[in-house]
Amino acid sequence: MDLDMEIIRASVHGDVEKVKSLIKKGANVNAKNKFGGSALMAAVMNNHIDVVKVLIENGADLNVKNRLGRTPLMVAIEMKHIEIAKLLIENGADVNMADISGITPIMVAEDYLLPEIVRLLIKHGASTEGTRHIYE
Numbered sequence: 001m002d003l004d005m006e007i008i009r010a011s012v013h014g015d016v017e018k019v020k021s022l023i024k025k026g027a028n029v030n031a032k033n034k035f036g037g038s039a040l041m042a043a044v045m046n047n048h049i050d051v052v053k054v055l056i057e058n059g060a061d062l063n064v065k066n067r068l069g070r071t072p073l074m075v076a077i078e079m080k081h082i083e084i085a086k087l088l089i090e091n092g093a094d095v096n097m098a099d100i101s102g103i104t105p106i107m108v109a110e111d112y113l114l115p116e117i118v119r120l121l122i123k124h125g126a127s128t129e130g131t132r133h134i135y136e
Helices: 003-013 016-024 039-045 049-057 072-078 082-090 105-111 115-123
Strands: none
Touching: 003 016, 003 039, 003 049, 016 049, 039 049, 039 072, 049 082, 072 082, 072 105, 082 115, 105 115
């Protein structure tokens, strides 16, 4: 298995030390698998905040999209991984980036009834266009 696929696998399993080791060996933190998933997306999906932090520190693209146009921020919100969503927002994830259906992170946060995330998104410049404005 090549380094790029290994870092994605290590991120799925939350193996922080393996992720660090693979980065030192030259693994691409932004490599994607055949589904468009990256190491960051894998760590977000599996709620491995320590791996997310390491990937961010090593230049992971916070706005990487999978084949459906979903970003790590959208996935964190959908899965209600609140601390990871906050970490992504605070580290500069694009709060207005839409998926292929035109859905934005704030729309996802409204759908999943997460007023704290809606307010944080607005604080960081999220547009409320197309939302129900239920948390303003």
